[in-house]
Amino acid sequence: MAQALRLGIAGLGTVGVGVVKIVRRQAALLAARTGRPIEIAAVSARYAGKDRGVSLSGYDWEDDAVALARRDDVDVFVELMGGSDGPAKAATEAALAAGKDVVTANKALLAIHGQSLAEQAEAAGRVIRFEAAVAGGIPVIKALTESLAGNDITRVMGVMNGTCNYILTRMESEGLGYNALFEECAKLGYLEADPNLDVGGIDAAHKLALLAAIAFGTKPDFDAVEIEGIQRISLDDIHQAADMGYRIKLLGVAKRTPRGLEQRMQPCLVPAESPLGRLEGGTNMVVIEGDAVDRIVLHGPGAGEGPTASAVLGDICDLARGFRLPTFGQPAASLEQAQPARTGLPAPYYLRMALLDKPGALAKVAAALGDAGVSIDRMRQYGHTDTTAPVLIVTHKTTRAEIDTAVEALSRTDVLAMDPVALRIEEV
Template sequence: MGIVRVYCEDVMSEVLRVGVAGLGTVGAETVRLLRLRREDLARRAGRPIELVAVSARDRSKDRGVDLAGVAWEDDAVALARRDDVDLVCELIGGSEGPARTLVETALSAGKSVVTANKALLAHHGTALAKTAEAGGVTLAYEAAVAGGIPIIRALRQGLVANSIGRVYGILNGTCNYILSAMRDTGRAFDDVLAEAQELGYAEADPSFDVDGIDAAHKLSLLAALVFGREVDFDGVHIEGIRPISPLDIAYAEEFGFRIKLLGIAEEAPEGVRQRVHPCMVRKDAPIAQVEGVFNAVVAEGDAVGTTLFLGRGAGAGPTASAVIGDIVDVAAGRRAPVFGIAAAELRAARPAPMEALEGRYYVRLMVIDRPGVLADVTAILRDEHVSMESMLQQGRDPMEKVPVALTTHEVDEASMRRALDKIARLDAVLEPPAMIRIVEL
């Protein structure tokens, strides 16, 4: 559905009064840019935009921004109840607690909301969209997916003429940095993670990032927007990058691949398959060239073909840039349904099972190097109708474990998993088999 533009001289001449809840790095940068770019934003929006109130837990903290003349609310929810606030900018974070209450209160009070909170929308996006649309206000979330990359606008507006069969991408910069550094240096996951934490790329508790949850939050929003279905975070298959070893990265290079944590949403006969997991992609695939903390999103449309959007997916500047873009849209009267079509028209979520996925696989085994081991492995693969494409074995030491890596031809996931379960029970297999899906992009 295209953009609905409403231009009313009386409304457009009024000041849009903004309240910002949450003054962390993104909130502080949003405040700074709102003030620094005030005149330019007013020209872009066709009306002034004024910061009138903020809320955060600690008034005494120096955040490096000028809050002179701005009201302070200790209670974030009180921000949504202020008569002098037209738009609430929620930058608190979290799927429950103050963030959820603030957004629900603001929307119910007839105030538009701009948020960067992917967790909140992944868990409650459908219900919040219905509340916003019933009240005739905007719920905008460009900053919730891929930071400064304007992918929500692109999918909802620029690519509206397309039927999109698949959307995928690198949706977490922390994981991409870790995998890039592991490949460049040969170091192990834990070592590179510690470095990422020192550099500020990873949190003290990195679980949301490295276990794939952050990427899954974002993917569920992209899938809802692209496929016109209710947000279905629970339907996302999630695997993280902790099991990836330097051996896997080295073997990937030998086979002609690179390893990336991808979020992939695609239509399947059974419904929509949403999955976040490490993937092996060809070295010459455009997304394989995306390194470090960068994000990338690819949409495959029937009219436009393949489009790639690349940029910084996190950080104060990119995220605040997306937040302010949404604020200006609200000020200018540019509105669209939250997930592309009216929330009441979103189809029920229908997740396609991973067991039905068909594709190629990389498998690494750690085995005792003795006669008959590979014969046992290949017999199991044969019995489960898994056809092996290639195999690599480096080194021989009958007293120690040796790695064996192989790739398969296309097979369904259920057969692949049955084969791996049987292989894992062989006496000569010393560790659970490592499996990475090979994705053709």
């Protein structure tokens, strides 16, 4: 049997512990499948001595992840600390500089510094693998870079933040409001330390930026992702959407258009009967469209100890087998700088607003929309409180820019009781 592949694991949170458990439990299986033993040389985490439910006594301990990354007895640096800067970045750079391959679950790090890290890796003859960074246990990176390598990818889209999907589907199934479910998720530990990463769409946007890079052969460009969170989605929106045969999802879409690369992560209405519309709870789903394959749909757990560790191990096994691929599927120098198409192609929009009970209010709304070039497909006024009247509008196909102009014009009128909610209706 060939020489062992020796891991240095930095970060012993949920995923790190999951990786340690698999390496211990599946030693024989991993060796049979890869042709060589996979071993842990050393580990590192913020707090030593904490009980993590798995024995670490056989492994050297490093307080400093950078020191771990540089150890002579480490072949692969497994970065599971998280964070786009700080120790994760320093240790990843140190690992590459010291001639180690890197496996990471860190979407933020790669979405923001991916291009420079990929260049550094290639200069050092090393590779960075990140299956676990996008959609947990679902093998979407491998599907795009390897399985579909013969395709011109036309669109990638997906629901890639389980917490947001959990909130949105529970709003519908339990009739609970956004705030109640946000509190529940906080208690259950489903939220990132900064919850805005989840509910603000940032975490999912990091993932989308990585998918766009490998799908289209472009430099990852997180800053070009149009991001909108789910914080303003109300139970009323969920019900109105359902009434029309839609469900609201925090949907990421990356697509090449004649006006440039479209990258959007925003709550959208999708047909309730589509695979994305049917996605329940905390799972993730990614839809990939290519000129040859047509469309494949990948569905599974997007987070959690086992699924994310499974993805990390997939990458480690590839390295043990000697599979070596540039970080984003093709050499970093060959990645294009895509022109961002800031707003998507025209689509129908869902607009919900509450009008003050004044004569002529509806006429002012209609005028503001008309002036912005937004034409109305359907409008309904429903319910009614003492002072305000909820109004729901579905527009004909229009651009986000026109919608934004219309919303701005509306906000200058004196008839709105709240800022309108504007959601794209996505044909998936």
